[in-house]
Amino acid sequence: MNVLLTHGYFLEEDAREQLIMRPYPPLGILCVSAYLEEQGIKHEVYDTTFSTKKDFKKYLHENKPSIIGIYVNLMTKPNVLEIIQYIKTNFPQCTVILGGPEVRYSAENFLKHRADYIVLGEGEETMAELVSSLTPALPAGRLNPSTKERDFSLIHGIAFLEEGTFVQTPEREKIKDLDHLPIPNRKKIDLSLYLHAWEKHHGKNAISVSTMRGCPYTCKWCSRAVYGLSYRRRSPEKVVEELEWIKKEYNPDSLWFVDDVFTISHKWMEGFQAELKKKNLLIPYECITRADRMNEEVINMLKETGCFRVWIGAESGSQKVIDLMDRRVDVKQVREMILLTKKYGIETGTFIMLGYPGETEEDIEETIQHLKQSNPDYFTITVAYPIRGTELYEEVEALQTSTLDWSTTTDRQIEFKRTYSRRYYDFALRRVINEVNYFKCKNGHINTAALKLKVKSVSAKMGMWWYRVAID
Numbered sequence: 001m002n003v004l005l006t007h008g009y010f011l012e013e014d015a016r017e018q019l020i021m022r023p024y025p026p027l028g029i030l031c032v033s034a035y036l037e038e039q040g041i042k043h044e045v046y047d048t049t050f051s052t053k054k055d056f057k058k059y060l061h062e063n064k065p066s067i068i069g070i071y072v073n074l075m076t077k078p079n080v081l082e083i084i085q086y087i088k089t090n091f092p093q094c095t096v097i098l099g100g101p102e103v104r105y106s107a108e109n110f111l112k113h114r115a116d117y118i119v120l121g122e123g124e125e126t127m128a129e130l131v132s133s134l135t136p137a138l139p140a141g142r143l144n145p146s147t148k149e150r151d152f153s154l155i156h157g158i159a160f161l162e163e164g165t166f167v168q169t170p171e172r173e174k175i176k177d178l179d180h181l182p183i184p185n186r187k188k189i190d191l192s193l194y195l196h197a198w199e200k201h202h203g204k205n206a207i208s209v210s211t212m213r214g215c216p217y218t219c220k221w222c223s224r225a226v227y228g229l230s231y232r233r234r235s236p237e238k239v240v241e242e243l244e245w246i247k248k249e250y251n252p253d254s255l256w257f258v259d260d261v262f263t264i265s266h267k268w269m270e271g272f273q274a275e276l277k278k279k280n281l282l283i284p285y286e287c288i289t290r291a292d293r294m295n296e297e298v299i300n301m302l303k304e305t306g307c308f309r310v311w312i313g314a315e316s317g318s319q320k321v322i323d324l325m326d327r328r329v330d331v332k333q334v335r336e337m338i339l340l341t342k343k344y345g346i347e348t349g350t351f352i353m354l355g356y357p358g359e360t361e362e363d364i365e366e367t368i369q370h371l372k373q374s375n376p377d378y379f380t381i382t383v384a385y386p387i388r389g390t391e392l393y394e395e396v397e398a399l400q401t402s403t404l405d406w407s408t409t410t411d412r413q414i415e416f417k418r419t420y421s422r423r424y425y426d427f428a429l430r431r432v433i434n435e436v437n438y439f440k441c442k443n444g445h446i447n448t449a450a451l452k453l454k455v456k457s458v459s460a461k462m463g464m465w466w467y468r469v470a471i472d
Contacts, residue, residue, distance in 0.1 A: 003036070003043035003131055004065035005029045006056075007100075008072065008079035011049050021201035023049055023194055024208040024256065028100060028123065029071045030184035031210075035124035038182050041131055045188040050197075053079075057086060065094060067134055069119075069127060072100040072110075074387065074410050081113050081407050088114045095134055099123045104225040105389040107159040108166045109406055117152075118159040121226055122213070124181060126157040126172055174227070178213065178234045183242045191250060204253035207246055209285075211239045215260040217290070218326045219315075220391035221353070221384060231264065236271035240279055247283060254308070255285035262287035262310075263294055269301050276305055284308045286347075291337040292329050299337075299344050309347040309377075312338055317370025318363035321356055326391070331370060338374040349378035352432065355418050355425040356384045357396060361468065364428050371436045381432055383425045387411045420468050427463030434460060 007026045011017060029045060036043050044063070048056055068087060072080045080098070087094050098110055099119035107118040119126045133150045152160060157172030175181065191207070198205035214230030215222070246252060263269055276282060286309035287302075294312070302310060314334045316322050322331055338348045352367060371379060386393035388411055402415040415422055438453035 002066050002135065003041065004046060004063070004068045005033055005036075005043060006046040006068065006070055007048055008070060008076035008083055009049055010051065010053065010079065012052060013079075014075075021197055022206075023197055024206075024258075025049070025186065025189055025191060025194055026071060027184050027208060027210055027258065029069070030186060030188060031181070032069065032099075032123045032127050033188050034182040034185035036128055036131070037185060039128045039132075041128060041135075043131075045185070047189040050190075050193045053082075056083075060087065060091065064091060067095045067097065067131060069097045069099065069123075069131075072098050072102040074102055074412065077102050077106075077410055078408055081110075084114050097127070097130060099127065101223055101225045106406070107168065111159065111161045111166065113407060116160065120157050120159060120168070121172055121228070122157075122175055125175065126155065129155050130158060174214075174230060174232065176232065178232055179238045181234075183245065184210075186246075186249075195250065195252065198253075206254045206256050207250060207252040208256045208258050209239075209242065209246070210258050211262075212259045212264075216264075217261070217328065218391075220324075220326050220395070221356075221387070223387045223390055225389055233265065233268060236268060236275045239272065240275040240281060243276075243281060243283060244279060247281065252283065255283050257285055257287040259287065261289050261293055263289040263298050263302070266293075266298060269298060269305075273301050273305050282306045286310065288313065290329060291334040294337045294341070296340060299341050299346065302341075303344050303346055307346055309349060310341055311349040311351065311378075312341070312376075314350045314370065314374075315353045316356065316359070316363065317352075317367035318359070321359050321363050324356060324358050325353075335370060335374040338376050342375075342377075347378070348374075348376040349380070350374070350376045352379055352381040353384050354381065354428050354432065355422075357392075357399075357416075357418065360419055361428075361464065364432065368432055368435050371432070372439045375440070379436070381429055383422075383429060385412050386414055386416065420464075424464055424467035427460045427467065431457055431460035431464060 007029060011023060017023065026047065033043065033045050046056065046059055070080050070083065084096055087096055095116045096114070097117045097119060098115045103110055103118050104120050107120070110118060117130060119130065133152060133155060152158065153167060153169055156170050159166065159168040161167065195205040212231065212233040214227035214232055215224065216229060216231045284306050287307060288311040291312055312334060314331065315325060315327060317331060319331045322329060338350065341348050354364060386396050396416040399416040400414060401417055402413070404413055434453045434457035438450050438457055441453055442450035
């Protein structure tokens with residue numbers, strides 16, 4: 001074997017996901033795989049999700065790839081570094097290439113930890129060119145006009161060490177027309193493992209689909225390491241072609257559109273609706289969007305195209321905090337769109353973030369009221385953390401209170417001086433969850449389950465007081 005693509009996510013190590021059990025295949029490397037295949041570059045994909053480190057190591061010994069490309073995100077960084085060390089110890093001639101959202105702002109660190117090349121930004125064209133330059137049997141590859149030898153500094157969008165010196169080549173131009181790209185190479189992995197996991201835990205399965213790349217919005221906490229501040233999208237015709245293929249090959253119960261803002265273009269939505277109607281195709285789906293890209297007409301289009309659940313970003317119920325995030329959305333509009341979406345019979349979900357710099361207890365209480373008033377069917381909640389390369393990271397870099405070993409930790413573990421102590425936010429998180437669920441559970445009358453939630457909410461509020469007044 002010459003080329004192998006993989007990632008470092010192992011479901012068996014993720015206790016939280018084992019409770020949720022909504023695993024999705026690695027679309028990033030499947031997109032790269034499809035492009036390599038189209039370019040005639042033979043390769044294999046090893047999907048680690050349902051595997052183990054022991055089995056993966058066994059696979060490496062049996063197949064001995066000479067080039068291995070690994071997708072890296074925030075969660076998988078420690079595993080990927082461990083995998084690199086194992087590869088370099090046991091297969092020193094193997095070339096390790098890394099890509100994904102985690103590599104851009106830590107490229108030199110990854111290289112010093114024995115990776116050979118870093119792919120920055122979109123991976124398809126860069127990976128094909130890099131692999132061609134690394135493979136003598138392939139005629140392609142960048143040649144230095146004077147020496148006629150392969151010159152990696154001529155490949156745009158990569159980083160590497162040259163005699164110990166960090167080299168980053170010019171940015172590769174973003175792919176303008178995504179319609180020219182093949183659909184993800186789902187046949188390279190065993191997708192049935194995902195479908196069966198979903199069916200076992202939820203009674204129905206789902207397949208993930210991407211229709212766009214990038215996001216033009218400026219939320220300070222959001223990473224734009226791969227696609228930048230951009231918006232590019234496949235045509236409705238191409239998207240529906242992929243959905244037809246998915247329907248034929250897998251006949252899924254539902255789809256999950258992974259796009260950051262599914263309804264960003266109303267014109268695109270109209271085309272999507274028309275194309276689905278033309279093909280007589282309807283697959284239930286859920287998606288994510290923003291309140292300012294919704295209205296009654298858009299919600300009706302979502303309903304008619306099969307949307308059964310839409311996640312509408314909020315992050316906070318306090319307009320002050322939303323403005324600090326540079327979210328550029330009106331919290332009242334968020335509430336209105338959640339309520340209007342529910343009126344059309346579409347389930348709603350929203351995202352909440354606590355502990356953002358400048359947030360006070362009054363802001364947290366506003367968030368609780370926001371969730372009660374809008375009453376989404378689902379909400380997820382997390383404590384803010386700064387991701388390298390984001391505006392939030394730059395703002396709190398001087399306020400960091402923890403010194404971490406980069407190789408064994410992730411950005412999730414970075415601590416910084418907030419309005420209150422970190423322990424305060426543990427109680428604040430419990431307070432929001434229990435108080436909102438109390439509101440949902442009582443449903444107009446008090447019952448035993450509601451009372452238990454109220455007790456937990458009051459207890460959490462006491463904990464917040466203790467860490468705000470007595471400790472801080």
